[in-house]
Amino acid sequence: EPEVTQTPSHQVTQMGQEVILRCVPISNHLYFYWYRQILGQKVEFLVSFYNNEISEKSEIFDDQFSVERPDGSNFTLKIRSTKLEDSAMYFCGSGTYNEQFFGPGTRLTVL
Amino acid sequence: AQSVAQPEDQVNVAEGNPLTVKCTYSVSGNPYLFWYVQYPNRGLQFLLKYITGDNLVKGSYGFEAEFNKSQTSFHLKKPSALVSDSALYFCAVSLSTGANNLFFGTGTRLTVIP
Numbered sequence: 001e002p003e004v005t006q007t008p009s010h011q012v013t014q015m016g017q018e019v020i021l022r023c024v025p026i027s028n029h030l031y032f033y034w035y036r037q038i039l040g041q042k043v044e045f046l047v048s049f050y051n052n053e054i055s056e057k058s059e060i061f062d063d064q065f066s067v068e069r070p071d072g073s074n075f076t077l078k079i080r081s082t083k084l085e086d087s088a089m090y091f092c093g094s095g096t097y098n099e100q101f102f103g104p105g106t107r108l109t110v111l
Numbered sequence: 112a113q114s115v116a117q118p119e120d121q122v123n124v125a126e127g128n129p130l131t132v133k134c135t136y137s138v139s140g141n142p143y144l145f146w147y148v149q150y151p152n153r154g155l156q157f158l159l160k161y162i163t164g165d166n167l168v169k170g171s172y173g174f175e176a177e178f179n180k181s182q183t184s185f186h187l188k189k190p191s192a193l194v195s196d197s198a199l200y201f202c203a204v205s206l207s208t209g210a211n212n213l214f215f216g217t218g219t220r221l222t223v224i225p
Contacts, residue, residue, distance in 0.1 A: 004154055035213075043155075043201065043215035056211050091155060098162070100213065102147070102155035 002026045004103035006092050012109045013082055021077045021106045025094030032075045033093035033100060034067065036060070043091065049075065082110045113138045115204050117216035124192045125224050132187040132219045134176075134202030144185040145203040145213065146176055155201060161185060172196070192223045 005024045013019050025032055034046040047057040049067055066078045075094070079086055087110045093100040114137045124130045136142055146158040159170025166178045176187045187200060199220050203213040 006154075031211075033211075035215075042217050043203075043213075045212045045214070048211045058212070093155075099145075099157045099160060100155075101157055104152060104154045 006103035006106050010107045016081050019079050023075045023092030029094035031095045034077045035091045036088040038088040084110050086110050113204050113214040115202050115216040117219045119219050121220045123222045130189050130192040132200050134185045136204045143205045146187050147201045149199040194223045197223045
């Protein structure tokens with residue numbers, strides 16, 4: 001069964017550093033997403049991506065965040081200058097119009 | 112604004128017994144409701160959704176959910192629980208059939224006791 005995969009599973013970084021979280025969506029999907037879950041809190045929507053552009057984003061997704069689909073298979077989330085409060089589990093999703101499938105997540109720890 | 116509540120952090124049920132995982136929602140328009148399951152070290156897996164039509168929705172692995180507009184609920188049910196159903200279950204709501212911008216509940220951990 002096809003799955004969304006994410007790398008790395010755990011990323012530790014220093015505050016102020018840039019990080020790139022990587023995702024390989026399911027191959028025939030056209031919609032792509034990033035969500036995050038701060039420890040003990042709800043899963044929160046960050047951004048959706050369709051037709052090579054952002055289709056929707058939340059208030060969390062400020063100028064420090066960017067997404068890219070560089071080669072037609074990978075889907076990346078970049079945080080330019082990480083803050084302590086960016087520490088969370090980041091979930092990538094891909095889907096069709098009616099449903100989303102998610103990866104296992106990348107745990108980002110900002111020190 | 113949309114919100115989802117899962118009032119139980121933990122649900123325990125004996126194998127073979129029926130299970131219910133509760134979810135209530137609050138939206139300003141017509142709700143589109145989803146259930147996802149997360150097994151250990153795995154991603155969120157889609158179980159079922161309600162868009163419109165029949166209030167009883169059937170999904171994967173024998174799960175079903177009933178949309179109740181008057182009670183603003185979308186409880187997940189299964190007639191006979193399996194040990195392999197033990198996982199973390201998330202309810203989510205969207206104002207879009209396109210499943211964009213899902214608002215998730217905090218999750219309910221289901222443990223099925225052999």
